Amino acid sequence: MGEDFERGAGPRKYSYAELAHAANGFKDEHKLGQGGFGGVYKGYLKDIKSHVAIKKVSEGSDQGIKEFASEVIIISRLRHRNLVNLIGWCHERKKLLLVYEYMSNGSLDIHLFKKQSILQWAVRYNIARGLASALLYLHEEWEQCVVHRDIKPSNIMLDSEFNAKLGDFGLARFVDHAKSAQTTALAGTMGYMAPECTLGYRPASKESDVYSFGVVALEIACGRKPINHRAQENEISIVQWVWGLYGEGRILEAADQRLEGKFEEEQIKCLMIVGLWCAHPDHNNRPSMRQAIQVLNFEAPLPNLPSSLPVPTYLEGPLHSYIAPFSITASEEGQSQIISFSSNTNSIGFTTKSDDASPSVSLLYSR
Numbered sequence: 001m002g003e004d005f006e007r008g009a010g011p012r013k014y015s016y017a018e019l020a021h022a023a024n025g026f027k028d029e030h031k032l033g034q035g036g037f038g039g040v041y042k043g044y045l046k047d048i049k050s051h052v053a054i055k056k057v058s059e060g061s062d063q064g065i066k067e068f069a070s071e072v073i074i075i076s077r078l079r080h081r082n083l084v085n086l087i088g089w090c091h092e093r094k095k096l097l098l099v100y101e102y103m104s105n106g107s108l109d110i111h112l113f114k115k116q117s118i119l120q121w122a123v124r125y126n127i128a129r130g131l132a133s134a135l136l137y138l139h140e141e142w143e144q145c146v147v148h149r150d151i152k153p154s155n156i157m158l159d160s161e162f163n164a165k166l167g168d169f170g171l172a173r174f175v176d177h178a179k180s181a182q183t184t185a186l187a188g189t190m191g192y193m194a195p196e197c198t199l200g201y202r203p204a205s206k207e208s209d210v211y212s213f214g215v216v217a218l219e220i221a222c223g224r225k226p227i228n229h230r231a232q233e234n235e236i237s238i239v240q241w242v243w244g245l246y247g248e249g250r251i252l253e254a255a256d257q258r259l260e261g262k263f264e265e266e267q268i269k270c271l272m273i274v275g276l277w278c279a280h281p282d283h284n285n286r287p288s289m290r291q292a293i294q295v296l297n298f299e300a301p302l303p304n305l306p307s308s309l310p311v312p313t314y315l316e317g318p319l320h321s322y323i324a325p326f327s328i329t330a331s332e333e334g335q336s337q338i339i340s341f342s343s344n345t346n347s348i349g350f351t352t353k354s355d356d357a358s359p360s361v362s363l364l365y366s367r
Contacts, residue, residue, distance in 0.1 A: 010076040012088040016095045019043065019088075023054050042102065045087075050102070052087055057096035067170030068096045074146060075169045082134035084157050084167035100167070104160045108216075109153035112223060118256075121263035123162045124220045128271055129296055130164035131156055135213055136289040138172075139206045145175040149204045151212035152192045153219060173204075191215065191226035195281055201314050207283035210292070214278025218242055221271045223256030239279045240309050242272055247307035270296060277303045281312040 022043035023030050032040045038058040044051050057068050068091075075086045088099035105111070108127060111119045119127075131151075138146040149171040157165045171188070188197065188204065194211035196202035215226050218238050226238045235241040242254045255261075255268050274295050280286045287295075287303070294300040 011086045014088045014090045016090050016092045019054055019090055019097050053100045053102050055098040071169045074172050080134060080137045082130045082165055084165045103157040105158035105162055107154050108156040112153055118258045121259055125267050127164040128217050128220050131166060132289055132293050132296060134166040135209060136293060139289055146172055147175055147204055147206060148172050148209050150188050151209060151216060152189050153216060195312060196283055207286050210278045210286045214275045217271050217275030221268050222254045223258055243276055243309040246276060273302050276305055281310050
């Protein structure tokens with residue numbers, strides 16, 4: 001495993017002693033958050049004269065080791081302004097640590113759902129475009145296609161100027177551009193997973209990443225989570241709810257009420273329609289990230305979508321057959337099921353841990 005980590009000239013290899021000193025012995029007062037495979041700590045590295053966030057993988061976590069390997073091998077080879085920068089790593093005996101740049105404004109979900117202050121519209125639109133840019137790089141602009149497989153607000157970090165940086169590549173996979181851009185294992189977070197993946201009809205792909213982006217785009221515009229078990233039946237799924245308003249010509253009614261109408265109508269309408277386009281139930285009808293960006297930049301016209309939420313061709317029966325997978329396990333609002341291999345779980349299989357448990361929910365945020 002060490003040989004794989006040594007490849008590339010990106011992140012530096014640190015000793016455990018160096019990182020323990022940087023994080024003041026990993027004491028609780030330096031802890032930024034706790035995830036399924038360990039804690040995240042704030043530290044200071046003198047060699048780069050900067051604060052960092054150190055992810056410490058729990059010893060004995062087999063899945064944590066797999067995600068550690070995946071993250072180091074993949075993200076160490078990527079360079080983009082909208083990707084979290086992996087500064088270093090440590091693999092010493094059974095100790096596994098990852099060192100990231102410190103994101104002073106934490107993750108997007110904190111600002112959308114957990115803070116009193118409201119993200120202004122201009123900031124939100126910039127975040128959506130930054131995320132889209134990161135995905136375009138992963139899907140088309142690097143030498144291999146990278147399928148992230150776990151795009152959600154808790155994995156979207158914000159720097160001091162609220163620029164979006166996509167992180168947590170523990171589930172990501174390389175795919176050759178010349179081959180079908182799909183992976184095999186089921187992975188991701190319910191509510192953000194494309195229906196063809198959730199129902200087992202198709203493995204994760206560029207198109208399923210696009211679906212996840214669409215859901216996040218709707219969250220940014222609407223200020224609500226993808227699944228709300230307390231809502232009326234036709235509003236439980238954010239995709240179904242917004243699509244219904246779109247079909248009635250009332251899509252602006254889905255805008256986050258906390259914005260109090262302080263937004264550019266054409267921009268928020270554009271983001272929601274692009275979000276629906278990306279979250280189309282049929283993967284063949286979703287845009288590429290390049291096409292989505294062209295619309296977000298007003299370089300291409302808005303797509304003409306069906307007036308009602310389409311049912312994928314591989315499904316038989318009424319619409320609830322499509323919605324049902326997103327409503328399994330009625331629990332508190334904000335709880336979401338996590339599929340096996342996600343960084344939100346400690347073991348393979350379904351769990352019902354909150355999205356808040358993700359190692360990157362509080363990865364790099366200031367107290």
